[in-house]
Amino acid sequence: MVTIKHVSERAGVSQATVSRVINGSTRVSREKQLKVESAIKELGYRPNSIAQALASSRTESVGIVVPELGGPFYSGILQSIEGQLRQLGYHAVITAGSNTEQSQKEAVEFLLGRRVDALILHTQQLDDDYLIMLEERGIPIILINRVVPEMLTSCIDIDNEAGGLLATQYLIKMGHKHIACITGPLNKSDARGRLQGYRKALENAGLEYNEMLVSEAGFTEETGMSAMKKLLNRGCPFSAVFAANDHMAFGAREVLKSVGLSVPDDISLVGFDNILFARYLTPGLTTIDFPIEKMSKEAVKLAIHKLNKNKSDVNLKLVPSLVIRDSVKNVINTL
Structure with missing residues (x-):
């Protein structure tokens, strides 16, 4: 079984440095980070998620709230976010908040009770003040398809x-x-x-x-x-x-x-x-x-940046585009 000790020996760094890289600490130089990541890949090392969570007070999970689980729009968002998180070693905890303020608030509180590390919310009914209060409590929140003026750096919206x-x-x-x-x-x-x-x-x-x-x-x-x-x-x-x-x-x-x-x-x-x-x-x-996939990718990127307290280069305003098919008639010469 591959351990942190094996990774540290292969990378030529201390076990503490390996641990910092695994837990997303910014106190590691880029050079050492690359060495550790390379060693992890070569050795096929998989961190003990339980021990890691206890050490870092993290659960390596991100809570997601959408109004409903069915339909191609929301299922597309969920599939894209879950896939992005999985690639980064995080689990998605998903719940439907329906279309009422109370049910969406209950969904958020449920996820917080499960100690998720961050929240990605597609919610229109939740009051701005409630969301601001959550962020002030230090909970990393990302709002998608919505803008709250007091939380501009946490909102990813389409124009x-x-x-x-x-x-x-x-x-x-x-x-x-x-x-x-x-x-x-x-x-x-x-x-x-x-x-x-x-x-x-x-x-x-x-x-x-x-x-x-x-x-x-x-x-x-x-x-x-x-x-x-x-x-x-x-x-x-x-x-x-x-x-x-x-x-x-x-x-x-x-x-x-x-x-x-x-x-x-x-x-x-x-x-x-x-x-x-x-x-x-x-x-x-x-x-x-x-651009569902792009929005989902930016939301996950922003969540990870917030968790690791890194500076964000996330695109917060996405631009839509026209897809022309056959449902529009040119009537310029017929009117």
């Missing part, structure tokens, strides 16, 4: 406004002048940002913002269906729809199909998130790519 702008600009470029918008719940910052991007694109193009063409939904297929029914019943004509996530776009598409309207021949459609199913629809859904 939701830029995404809404991209989606609507593309529809305008393709000749559409009457563009409806199905928003997410406007008590959530990401939904507000995407709506703001939609409004900005209209303003930049000299097009009037019309509240009759905006319908609020809940980031689900069912609410997307309800929102589309409302838009159709209002009798305000439109040739295109920007849905603020792909699930709502799927629901909207089903309603259009049920009333005999075709995508994109009758109504063009753009979503947001670029979940896996979007590419397999017929026609494929044009959408905004949410």
